[in-house]
Structures are given as C-alpha cells and as structure tokens.
Amino acid sequence: MFYPFELEKYLGDLLPERDPLLQEMEEQALLETIPVVTPAVGNFLAQLVQVHNSKNILEIGTAIGYSTLWLARAVKINNGHITTIDMNINRRNQALEYFERANLSEYITSLFGDARKILPDLESKFDFAFIDAAKGEYLEYLELVTPLLESGGLLVIDNVLFRGWVVPGSNFDAKYNRMVNTLREFLTRLSQDPKYFTSVLPLGDGLAVSIKIS
Numbered sequence: 001m002f003y004p005f006e007l008e009k010y011l012g013d014l015l016p017e018r019d020p021l022l023q024e025m026e027e028q029a030l031l032e033t034i035p036v037v038t039p040a041v042g043n044f045l046a047q048l049v050q051v052h053n054s055k056n057i058l059e060i061g062t063a064i065g066y067s068t069l070w071l072a073r074a075v076k077i078n079n080g081h082i083t084t085i086d087m088n089i090n091r092r093n094q095a096l097e098y099f100e101r102a103n104l105s106e107y108i109t110s111l112f113g114d115a116r117k118i119l120p121d122l123e124s125k126f127d128f129a130f131i132d133a134a135k136g137e138y139l140e141y142l143e144l145v146t147p148l149l150e151s152g153g154l155l156v157i158d159n160v161l162f163r164g165w166v167v168p169g170s171n172f173d174a175k176y177n178r179m180v181n182t183l184r185e186f187l188t189r190l191s192q193d194p195k196y197f198t199s200v201l202p203l204g205d206g207l208a209v210s211i212k213i214s
C-alpha cells in the first residue's frame with residue numbers, strides 16, 4: 001500500500017514555522033534516526049491538550065523530548081504538568097537539556113526506566129496519556145495506563161498504522177509480519193474495548209485517539 005508521506009509533508013508545510021529549538025530537534029532526530037512525531041502530529045497533540053483542557057499528562061517514550069515539548073507548551077497554558085518516561089539514558093539526557101533550553105523544566109517530570117516497571121508505582125491520575133514507545137509493548141502499556149487515566153481522559157497512541165502496513169492488503173517485507181499482526185490485534189482490542197471510545201486517524205504514522213468512558 002502506498003503510504004502518503006507526501007501528504008504528511010504537505011500538512012507539516014501548512015503549519016506556521018516552528019521556532020528554532022523545535023527545528024533543531026527535528027534536525028537532530030533526523031541525524032540520529034530517532035522516530036519522533038511529525039510536526040503535524042505534534043501540532044495535533046498540542047491542539048488536543050488545549051481543546052480538552054488537559055492538566056496532567058503522561059507520556060511513554062520521551063526520546064529527545066520533541067513530542068514532550070509540544071505537549072508541555074500546551075499544558076503550560078492550562079497550568080498543568082507532564083510526566084514523561086524513557087529507558088534510554090542518552091536520549092533522556094538530551095531531552096533534559098532541551099527542556100532547560102525551552103525554559104519548561106518546571107512543567108516536566110522526566111522519569112528514567114522501563115515504563116512497564118514505573119507505571120504500576122505511579123500514584124497520580126492523569127487526564128491525558130500519550131503512548132509512543134515500543135510497538136510490541138502497546139498492549140502492556142494499555143493495561144497499565146488504563147487504571148491511571150481519569151474517566152473522560154484522552155489516550156493517544158502513535159504508530160498504530162505502522163507505515164500503512166497494518167491496513168490489510170498492504171505490501172511489506174515478511175520480517176515485519178509479526179509487528180503488523182501485533183498492531184492489528186492491538187487496534188482490534190482497543191477499538192472494541194468498552195472502556196474506550198476510539199477513532200484511528202491516518203495522521204503521521206497512524207494515531208489512535210480514545211476517550212476513557214466512565
């Protein structure tokens with residue numbers, strides 16, 4: 001299946017120009033081949049935070065902090081906070097430097113370690129969760145994040161269409177079979193989960209947006 005990277009680029013080009021720090025991070029991510037969200041997805045995440053008036057965000061998968069900064073800038077307007085988790089120490093340290101440079105450190109708590117070990121120990125509740133870590137672990141994150149998410153909270157999950165290959169009839173290398181099947185099963189589970197009201201959007205690498213129902 002043809003996946004419209006051209007469309008994503010066009011959607012990014014339509015956005016107002018990003019500030020130099022975000023642009024630098026985009027270049028850094030490209031240089032280190034770190035799969036950060038596209039600008040259109042970053043913009044959409046910030047818009048969701050504003051529309052939903054989210055005040056306590058949880059992010060799984062900080063990397064160098066690109067999506068974190070989009071979310072943090074939006075949550076700052078709501079006088080809120082973001083907690084972000086990553087298990088890669090180098091990326092996390094890079095992220096901390098960017099948070100300082102963005103003057104947003106006070107709005108961000110960065111936790112280092114495996115989210116699957118950290119999440120069960122978190123005590124606060126969140127009204128927005130963004131999952132963007134290991135695709136093969138999405139089901140585990142879902143089970144751990146659900147009890148931490150308030151009713152009416154938003155759950156956003158990136159990469160659920162995995163280059164469009166999750167769409168039946170797509171052509172892709174057989175080495176991705178397992179991952180594609182895992183994501184198909186995950187999307188079926190999430191879409192049919194009575195605790196969530198879900199839409200899947202073909203934005204970026206595919207975004208699932210769910211509201212937690214009480």
Ligand SMILES: C[S@@+](CC[C@H](N)C(=O)[O-])C[C@H]1O[C@@H](n2cnc3c(N)ncnc32)[C@H](O)[C@@H]1O
Pocket residue numbers: 034035036037060061062063064065066067068085086087088091113114115116132133134137
């Ligand atoms: C796609 S990158 C995140 C990109 C980031 N959200 C952005 O758009 O700027 C995925 C990150 O998840 C982290 N990760 C993968 N599995 C994890 C786990 N079990 N716990 C915590 N972090 C994990 C990786 O170290 C990596 O930095």
